[in-house]
Amino acid sequence: AQSVAQPEDQVNVAEGNPLTVKCTYSVSGNPYLFWYVQYPNRGLQFLLKYITGDNLVKGSYGFEAEFNKSQTSFHLKKPSALVSDSALYFCAVRDNDYKLSFGAGTTVTVRA
Amino acid sequence: DTEVTQTPKHLVMGMTNKKSLKCEQHMGHRAMYWYKQKAKKPPELMFVYSYEKLSINESVPSRFSPECPNSSLLNLHLHALQPEDSALYLCASSQAGGSGNTIYFGEGSWLTVV
Numbered sequence: 418a419q420s421v422a423q424p425e426d427q428v429n430v431a432e433g434n435p436l437t438v439k440c441t442y443s444v445s446g447n448p449y450l451f452w453y454v455q456y457p458n459r460g461l462q463f464l465l466k467y468i469t470g471d472n473l474v475k476g477s478y479g480f481e482a483e484f485n486k487s488q489t490s491f492h493l494k495k496p497s498a499l500v501s502d503s504a505l506y507f508c509a510v511r512d513n514d515y516k517l518s519f520g521a522g523t524t525v526t527v528r529a
Numbered sequence: 530d531t532e533v534t535q536t537p538k539h540l541v542m543g544m545t546n547k548k549s550l551k552c553e554q555h556m557g558h559r560a561m562y563w564y565k566q567k568a569k570k571p572p573e574l575m576f577v578y579s580y581e582k583l584s585i586n587e588s589v590p591s592r593f594s595p596e597c598p599n600s601s602l603l604n605l606h607l608h609a610l611q612p613e614d615s616a617l618y619l620c621a622s623s624q625a626g627g628s629g630n631t632i633y634f635g636e637g638s639w640l641t642v643v
Contacts, residue, residue, distance in 0.1 A: 449629050451631070459636055466631060468629040514625075514626050522570070
């Protein structure tokens, strides 16, 4: 079965500093990897995905992620964090055509 | 903004009540999903409909009954729920078939069982 791990429960950064949220994956075959964000009391919003092609994927709200096959990682990054980026972030891998396996989630807090 | 619309946003029901959650999408997606999410936890898949047919039931108790009346609508009928069923219920949709398709989520329905 496909799986992802988010090694950090919480990430704290100062506004204006770079933000990185880590994700590692374990798959058989080609990975289909996704990042979602959940703001307080909201649903999940899709940020970006890696299917194939360029290892650097650009997404919504200035986020990007780098697919690294040798390190089996798909870290989410933002060059300059905003207070409004404070949220719960989920990495996910597609198990089959319909199932997503989510990581445990990382809570990001950006302080002003 | 999400194009998956869920109603109601909040629902409080007693353990003997019957209620329904509703979901609608107009993206032409032929796969629709119900997820359950507890606070600060990842969503858990409950049901998947593909081309209006139930494709996946993740061993969900029969007190939850899904229905897909047409390609745009998805309902979740609730009956005789337990307090532990209190959670955020998320509807989602995607193009059918293909592991690269993005699953889009609605804002959710907050359910409290008293």
